[in-house]
Amino acid sequence: MITSVFPRVESLARSGIKAIPKEYVRPQEELTSISNVFEEEKKDDGPQVPTIDLKEINSEDPVVREKCREELKRAAMEWGVMHLVNHGISEDLMERVRKAGQAFFDLPVEEKESMLMTRLWARFRIKGIYQFGLRHHQTILEATSEYARQLRGLASKILSVLSLGLGLEEGRLEKEVGGLEELLLQMKINYYPKCPQPELALGVEAHTDISALTFILHNMVPGLQLFYQGKWVTAKCVPNSIIMHIGDTVEILSNGKYKSILHRGLVNKEKVRISWAVFCEPPKEKIILKPLPETVSEKEPPLFPPRTFQQHIEHKLFRKTQDALLSKED
Ligand SMILES: O=C(O)CCC(=O)C(=O)O
Ligand SMILES: [Fe+2]
Numbered sequence: 001m002i003t004s005v006f007p008r009v010e011s012l013a014r015s016g017i018k019a020i021p022k023e024y025v026r027p028q029e030e031l032t033s034i035s036n037v038f039e040e041e042k043k044d045d046g047p048q049v050p051t052i053d054l055k056e057i058n059s060e061d062p063v064v065r066e067k068c069r070e071e072l073k074r075a076a077m078e079w080g081v082m083h084l085v086n087h088g089i090s091e092d093l094m095e096r097v098r099k100a101g102q103a104f105f106d107l108p109v110e111e112k113e114s115m116l117m118t119r120l121w122a123r124f125r126i127k128g129i130y131q132f133g134l135r136h137h138q139t140i141l142e143a144t145s146e147y148a149r150q151l152r153g154l155a156s157k158i159l160s161v162l163s164l165g166l167g168l169e170e171g172r173l174e175k176e177v178g179g180l181e182e183l184l185l186q187m188k189i190n191y192y193p194k195c196p197q198p199e200l201a202l203g204v205e206a207h208t209d210i211s212a213l214t215f216i217l218h219n220m221v222p223g224l225q226l227f228y229q230g231k232w233v234t235a236k237c238v239p240n241s242i243i244m245h246i247g248d249t250v251e252i253l254s255n256g257k258y259k260s261i262l263h264r265g266l267v268n269k270e271k272v273r274i275s276w277a278v279f280c281e282p283p284k285e286k287i288i289l290k291p292l293p294e295t296v297s298e299k300e301p302p303l304f305p306p307r308t309f310q311q312h313i314e315h316k317l318f319r320k321t322q323d324a325l326l327s328k329e330d
Helices: 009-014 037-042 062-078 091-105 109-113 129-136 138-165 172-176 248-253 309-329
Strands: 051-053 081-085 184-192 204-207 213-218 224-228 231-234 242-246 263-265 273-281
Touching: 037 231, 051 062, 062 081, 062 138, 091 138, 091 184, 091 213, 091 273, 138 172, 138 184, 138 213, 138 273, 172 248, 248 309
Parallel strands: 051 081
Antiparallel strands: 081 242, 184 273, 204 263, 213 242, 213 273, 224 231, 224 263
């Protein structure tokens, strides 16, 4: 069991406190970029996270098909994140997956705490959801397994378009991330309680995902922000969409042609936010991640050194610790 040194944020949120404990307050330089997420979501000026319609991804008509694939490829190159619509996963199934989280969070705090770790203001990362599902509701397990199965199919389709987009054969990226046998799908449910001082806190601090691809559902409460061209852009809530991130793994394999975008989560005073994130991850030790030879040239030297997925995780952790130490010295 992983325990936290910080007070439990959900208990704190429920206790009706008016000010958050100081360990949750973000550093001064970050505070200037945190504002009301509902106001931010309404803004229509400036760049917006692209919405990609997958309806024609396998169209018989090559012109129609290519247009759809080109849009996906562009979004992966420019943003590395997008709202997918007409992705083929039914509303009903997505709703059943969302219920899985709701049922969990309706349990008493003490019961949940035995499975949870909390660090920032908000965000419980639940690794035990499957065990929970098994013990409590068979239906949860059914919904999440079916969702995982369908997402796996979607991931294959996306990876094949991204492969072709790099001039590789269709199945190449899929193979490079472990193929059907080895690519691991992990669901994490993030729970962001209401926060009395949302302008001082973050639900999840800025990071890029280490995965190959990440697929996210949420409960239609805004919170996700993307760091695009030097500014934080708030993702809109697009009905029936799935948010997809290109993760570090695909960024490395493509030598930075596809982007793993920096993102973070805001909290708010009024509404609990929940997101269901499925990370598609390569095996930890078996594969050396490095730019594929076809993506490298004299003009485009490799941007990333060879590392296993595990080494990549450790490298990121090391860098984070170093940064924290350096900022303490200032
Ligand atoms: O809650 C979200 O929308 C994003 C969560 C996230 O970035 C993550 O779990 O890696
Ligand atoms: Fe993330």
